[in-house]
Amino acid sequence: MSYVLVKKIQDRFSLQLKAGEEGLGRKIYKSDISRPGLEMAGYFTFYPSERIQVLGKTELSFFNGLEKADRIDRMNRLCTEETPAIIAANGMEVPVELYEAADKMGIPVFRTSIATTRFSGMLANFLESKLAPMTAVHGVLVDVYGIGILITGKSGIGKSETALELVKRGHRLVADDLVEIRQVAENILIGTSPELIEHLLEIRGVGIIDMMTLFGASAIKGDIRISIVLELEDWVLEKTYDRLGLDEEKIKIIGTELTKLTVPVRPGRNLAVIIEVAAMDYRLKRLGVNAARDFSDKLDNVIGSKPSQMDEEE
Structure with a gap:
C-alpha cells in the first residue's frame, strides 16, 4: 500500500x-x-x-x-x-x-x-x-509540444537515444528507463521519474549523463500527463503496418485507455521527427482535424462519383 x-x-x-x-x-x-x-x-x-x-x-x-x-x-x-x-x-x-x-x-x-x-x-x-494508484513501466517519458509521450520497446531499441535527440530539438525529458505512473483522477495518468534517476539519461557507449547539467533546467520536466504510448519495434518486412491511421489502437494502463502508436525502427528513419509529428497530429485530432479520416472521405467520394466501366460501355 x-x-x-x-x-x-x-x-x-x-x-x-x-x-x-x-x-x-x-x-x-x-x-x-x-x-x-x-x-x-x-x-x-x-x-x-x-x-x-x-x-x-x-x-x-x-x-x-x-x-x-x-x-x-x-x-x-x-x-x-x-x-x-x-x-x-x-x-x-x-x-x-x-x-x-x-x-x-x-x-x-x-x-x-x-x-x-x-x-x-x-x-x-x-x-x-x-x-494515487501507481504502477511502473520500463520506458522513456518525454514532453513534446506539451504532449506526454511514453516511449516503450525492448532494451537497446533506441528509446534513450531518441529522447536525447528530442531534448536537443528543444523538448523535455521527464523520465528515462523507469517511469512511475499514477492515476490522479479518472482517465488521467501522470508520469514521473523515480527520485534516484531523476534528470539522468543512460546512453550506451557513453554512460549516464545529467540532462539538467548538460542542457539546463529547460531540458527537464518533473511530471506530465501521459497522452500517447509510442512503441518502438524492429522493422519486420512481412508485417503490415498501418499506413493511413484510421484505426486508432488503444492500450490500458491502470484501467485508463491511451492512444498507442507502433513505430517500426530501421536505419534511416528519424524517430525524433516522427515523434514530433505524432504529438502535433494528436493535438490536431483533439481539435477535430483528422487527416486520415478526411482523406478516406475524399477517396470514398471520388470512388462513388466515378461511373463504372459498364456504364461507360453502354
Missing part, C-alpha cells in the same frame, strides 16, 4: 515542528484531510483518526472557550495511535493541552501561517498525487 511519511509533509510545506519529533517517521495512508470541529465539541463517534488533523481558527477558538478538564479530554481523545499528525494552520498557537497529549502518544504537531482552507486544499492535492 502506498504511503507518505510525515517528514515528507513537513519538508514539502516547510512546517514548524512544535511537538512529537519522534513521530516524523509515521506513515500516511489516506489522502483525505480532517478538520475536527465536531470532535472539539466532544463528538468522537465517527472520528477519522487515521487522517491528518488540521486545526484552524474556528476549531481552536471554540476549543479555547472550553473548561480546562474538557480541553484535556478533547486533546487526549484527538491524539490516537493511528493519528499521523496534527497541524495548526492560519498561524494559530498550539494549545498546551495538545502539546502534552501529542508528546505522550508520539504524534508530530506542526504550525503553519498558511490560511486553513488554502492549506487543506494544498495538502489534499499533494497527498492525492502521492497516494
Whole structure:
C-alpha cells in the first residue's frame, strides 16, 4: 500500500515542528484531510483518526472557550495511535493541552501561517498525487509540444537515444528507463521519474549523463500527463503496418485507455521527427482535424462519383 511519511509533509510545506519529533517517521495512508470541529465539541463517534488533523481558527477558538478538564479530554481523545499528525494552520498557537497529549502518544504537531482552507486544499492535492494508484513501466517519458509521450520497446531499441535527440530539438525529458505512473483522477495518468534517476539519461557507449547539467533546467520536466504510448519495434518486412491511421489502437494502463502508436525502427528513419509529428497530429485530432479520416472521405467520394466501366460501355 502506498504511503507518505510525515517528514515528507513537513519538508514539502516547510512546517514548524512544535511537538512529537519522534513521530516524523509515521506513515500516511489516506489522502483525505480532517478538520475536527465536531470532535472539539466532544463528538468522537465517527472520528477519522487515521487522517491528518488540521486545526484552524474556528476549531481552536471554540476549543479555547472550553473548561480546562474538557480541553484535556478533547486533546487526549484527538491524539490516537493511528493519528499521523496534527497541524495548526492560519498561524494559530498550539494549545498546551495538545502539546502534552501529542508528546505522550508520539504524534508530530506542526504550525503553519498558511490560511486553513488554502492549506487543506494544498495538502489534499499533494497527498492525492502521492497516494494515487501507481504502477511502473520500463520506458522513456518525454514532453513534446506539451504532449506526454511514453516511449516503450525492448532494451537497446533506441528509446534513450531518441529522447536525447528530442531534448536537443528543444523538448523535455521527464523520465528515462523507469517511469512511475499514477492515476490522479479518472482517465488521467501522470508520469514521473523515480527520485534516484531523476534528470539522468543512460546512453550506451557513453554512460549516464545529467540532462539538467548538460542542457539546463529547460531540458527537464518533473511530471506530465501521459497522452500517447509510442512503441518502438524492429522493422519486420512481412508485417503490415498501418499506413493511413484510421484505426486508432488503444492500450490500458491502470484501467485508463491511451492512444498507442507502433513505430517500426530501421536505419534511416528519424524517430525524433516522427515523434514530433505524432504529438502535433494528436493535438490536431483533439481539435477535430483528422487527416486520415478526411482523406478516406475524399477517396470514398471520388470512388462513388466515378461511373463504372459498364456504364461507360453502354
